[in-house]
Amino acid sequence: MHTTSTLLTLLGGLGIFLLGMKHFSEGLQAVGGEWLRRIMGWATANRLAGVGAGAASTLITQSSSIITAMLVGFVSSGMLTLQQAISVILGANIGTTGTVWIVALAPSPGMLGLVGLALGGLLYFFIRREPLHDLGLAILGLGLVLLGLYFMSKGVVPLRGSEAAREAFASLAPDGLIGVAAVALGAAAVSAAINSAATIAIAMTLASHGLIAYETAIAALFGANIGTTASAWLAAAGGTAAARRTALAHTLANAAGSLAFLPLVLPVLVPMGKWLFPGWNAATEAPCGTMLCGIMAPIAATDTVFAVLRGAITFPFAAPLARLLSALIPGKGEEKPHLSALNMRAKQSPVIACEQAMKEVRFMAESGIDLVENVRKVFTGEADEKTEEHIFHREKVLDNVQKEITEFIGKVMAARLPQEVADRARLILRLSDELESVSDEAPAILKAVRRLRADGQRISDVSSAAILSVHDRVADFAAKVTDSFFMRTPPLSAEAAQSISRDLHQFIRSIRQGQLGRVGPDDPTSPTRVLVELDILNAFERIRSYYLNIAEALAGGKKAKA
DSSP states (O other): OHHHHHHHHHHHHHHHHHHHHHHHHHHHHHHTHHHHHHHHHHTTTOHHHHHHHHHHHHHHHTOHHHHHHHHHHHHHHTSSOHHHHHHHHHHHHHHTHHHHHHHHHOSOHHHHHHHHHHHHHHHHHHOOSHHHHHHHHHHHHHHHHHHHHHHHHHHHHHHHTOHHHHHHHHTTOOOSHHHHHHHHHHHHHHHHHSOHHHHHHHHHHHHHTTSSOHHHHHHHHHHHHHHTTHHHHHHHTTOOHHHHHHHHHHHHHHHHHHHHHGGGIIIIIHHHHHHHSTTOOTTSSOTTSSGGGSTHHHHHHHHHHHHHHHHHHHGGGHHHHHHHHHHHSOOTTOOOOOHHHHHTTSOOOHHHHHHHHHHHHHHHHHHHHHHHHHHHHHHHTOOOHHHHHHHHHHHHHHHHHHHHHHHHHHHHHTSOOOHHHHHHHHHHHHHHHHHHHHHHHHHHHHHHHHHHHHTTOOOOHHHHHHHHHHHHHHHHHHHHHHHHHTTSSSOOOHHHHHHHHHHHHHHHHHHHHHHHTTOOTTOTTHHHHHHHHHHHHHHHHHHHHHHHHHHHHHHTOOOOOO
8 A cells, every 4th residue: 555655646646746836837938928039039040049039939938849849840931941950859859958957946946836836827717818727827837747746755765664575666776777777768768758858857856865866867868859859750740841850850960969978877977067066965955055065956956057068059050951851761752741741740839829720821921922923824924835834823722822831830739728818819711711712713714714714715906905913903802911911011090901802802893894894795705705704703792802802801900802
């Protein structure tokens, strides 16, 4: 019974810790969502800024696994280059040590955990204001993390009195390079199964009670840093070559650094920790009256120093590493990556998930303009067979992208989201739906023209000029809305868009009336021809309405009546 109680306390504490990390991460992301979006934008500035972005974003999300899983999608969708992603990975490895310091510096985990639960619960369950509500979730999560540490620590206490347990843990003490490597390998397996923060927390808890040697805990740090790369491979599974390159970059950066420093664990890193924190004792957390004297502090410090040194050594080789990965995993001629194949397998920040989906919406917006431009070539006679097939192919691509965006955002919205993120997710769904509708009209126009060709007819010069005038005004409206979307021009207000749209609607209506007047008894083919021309005008009328809906969605207005 005693053994069962100890095991349940340990596993229960671990479960509480993992649940706390989840809520802590979600709460921080909700509070710092806008900052997270901006910080990730730094990664495109330069390589050093990328390191800073990785460190800062990991401090916000409290998970390097989330950041690396997102990087897989960013590189695949073209938001970041592989070299930029490597810089962010190096920063993320530094930022993730923040969790270890939380574990190390908590003076009374049980009491602080209860305070966190009380304060966080009050804010989360009784305050409806979004920022305080989200802050409450973060504090609640932190309270659970600390409470989990408390129960893990309580579960370890009985083991100190067990001779068998002490002998078993003593056998883990590394007495050389092979011993260090064996401990690291075991820690890597545990980290891949749960997460690196929990693995390190377990090692620190055992070390603080004297069950494992300081050397063993340091070796476990190295293994945890390798095991955490498993999340990137989960995100990349079934994805593009770019996704696999990013996952391999994470593994190589962490593994190479760990292997390089592994021989230095016993002769350098262990003495360094003892030198930086003199007076600590493995059997107690703070024998000299301060939390910085306990064994947890030197473990945390070693983890931070290791992450910084590993990043400093790898940083100059980011470009050669990117070239090596591109050579190892070639991917020329790949189709456009699929969101669902890249990221459904990995947890990630809803804020960044929405940004990734918005990247795909931008691709749809650019494709919409491309389709409208190619439709003009059909009427001017500039379109060859390749151009026409491009129209049909691009429409199929956008159908698929819109479907995957819907599935992807549906998964994101299944979780609890801050109001701002939920609104952005709904905007993404609406924009993708409208843009997919635009893409449907281009093949419809081309099919109408082909129907005339099949009957041995063509659009008359007069009708062609009228349709081109409609096309150009619709294309101009589409360009204004798209430029506003990409922020290449000042935002287009809902009122301005509605005014342009009304004028365009009246213009198309007048052209329709003119086309109906061209049906005459002297031309027996005119009814068929004019009906096709009216179908084409109707398609342009629908394109006008879709772009009006897009403009109003961007301006925050209600959906327009077509």
